[in-house]
Amino acid sequence: MLTGTFDVRVDRARTRAAADEQVTGQRYALILVNRVFFHDGASGHEFLDYLRSIGNETPTMLISNYADAQKQAVARGARPGFGKAALHERQTLTLLAECLPIRESAGGRPAVETKA
Numbered sequence: 001m002l003t004g005t006f007d008v009r010v011d012r013a014r015t016r017a018a019a020d021e022q023v024t025g026q027r028y029a030l031i032l033v034n035r036v037f038f039h040d041g042a043s044g045h046e047f048l049d050y051l052r053s054i055g056n057e058t059p060t061m062l063i064s065n066y067a068d069a070q071k072q073a074v075a076r077g078a079r080p081g082f083g084k085a086a087l088h089e090r091q092t093l094t095l096l097a098e099c100l101p102i103r104e105s106a107g108g109r110p111a112v113e114t115k116a
Helices: 017-027 044-053 067-073 090-099
Strands: 029-035 059-061 078-083
Touching: 029 090, 044 059, 044 067, 059 067, 059 090, 067 078, 078 090
Parallel strands: 029 059, 059 078
Antiparallel strands: none
């Protein structure tokens, strides 16, 4: 969905250690953080804290269906995020479009409309 709608490259980090390494060696338009890292079970919230502690001001969003987890992420400086269940909803695309460049469709029109 991301690469089809937005003009982006996706770098995946399945562990907290991999994510730490990636954010210190790359610049990103947006960092999407799972509530729990897939392979090592590390906390996405703790990763958000880490990003702020190293002065990384890249916009972040938490991926979680849990409203409480979203509130905690926003309190840690993240933008409002979304859950996997809402991945293809218009509201999610609108949130992402605030940070990511939209890929032009074959007809020359944006795949997602944004507010001007």
